[in-house]
Amino acid sequence: MNNTEQKIVEALSQVVSPWAAHNLLRRALRGHSPDLLEPAGWAALIEGPLQQELKGVLPTVGLLPELQTLVKQLRAQKQRPAEVRPPTQPTLxxxxxxxxxxxxxxxxxxxxxxxxxxxxxxxxxxxxxxxxxxxxxxxxxxxxxxxxxxxxxxxxxxxxxxxxxxxxxxxxxxxxxxxxxxxxxxxxxxxxxxxxxxxxxxxxxxxxxxxx
The missing domain is CATH 3.30.450.30 (Dynein light chain 2a, cytoplasmic)
Incomplete structure (x- = not known):
């Protein structure tokens, strides 16, 4: 588990069990390799698929403050030259x-x-x-x-x-x-x-x- 994954799990563990936090992240990452995600990709995943998964479990919970801070940190990081395509959000x-x-x-x-x-x-x-x-x-x-x-x-x-x-x-x-x-x-x-x-x-x- 890389540093970004660990921070996400730690933030989610404040509102769900650590086991459930791992499951939420795994479902949000479906179809994406965590080792290949750029910082902007992680930020998009947190605000998109991950937040959607969390709302499905806890509808009244917004984006957690720790995750908001993490998103800002990720967006401030420099990207590699390759194009970053944010994960596709699940549709309903x-x-x-x-x-x-x-x-x-x-x-x-x-x-x-x-x-x-x-x-x-x-x-x-x-x-x-x-x-x-x-x-x-x-x-x-x-x-x-x-x-x-x-x-x-x-x-x-x-x-x-x-x-x-x-x-x-x-x-x-x-x-x-x-x-x-x-x-x-x-x-x-x-x-x-x-x-x-x-x-x-x-x-x-x-x-x-x-x-x-």
Missing amino acids: ETTNLTEYVDLERAQDREKLVLDLARGEGVLAVVLDSVHGQECRLGVHNEGLVGLLSIVHRLLDRKGSYRVFYTVFREAQLVLRPLERGYLAVLTRNEANLGQLLYRMSKIEAIQVGAER
């Missing part, structure tokens, strides 16, 4: 609008679950509602559904929640309440948690008699 073009699902229609429930199951790194998807249940469990069994239902009930008892997520050693779980049920997606750790959280927060159940 396909998920920038509210995504409605009619839970009363089995085909709509199945379409949503299948679409989410095709996502990169997705291990399992469960949609549980009073109108029916749709699952794509992969290598998992029905025990996962029971566990997710318990987690949803516990969260619901504590008060309404918009999106819940947790990170395990080898997987990430995102849970979204929908009417009196829930939508859950289990992914590998390398999957883009920020984008998944953003999309899940935009999924809404169609209310009977309500206009979209």
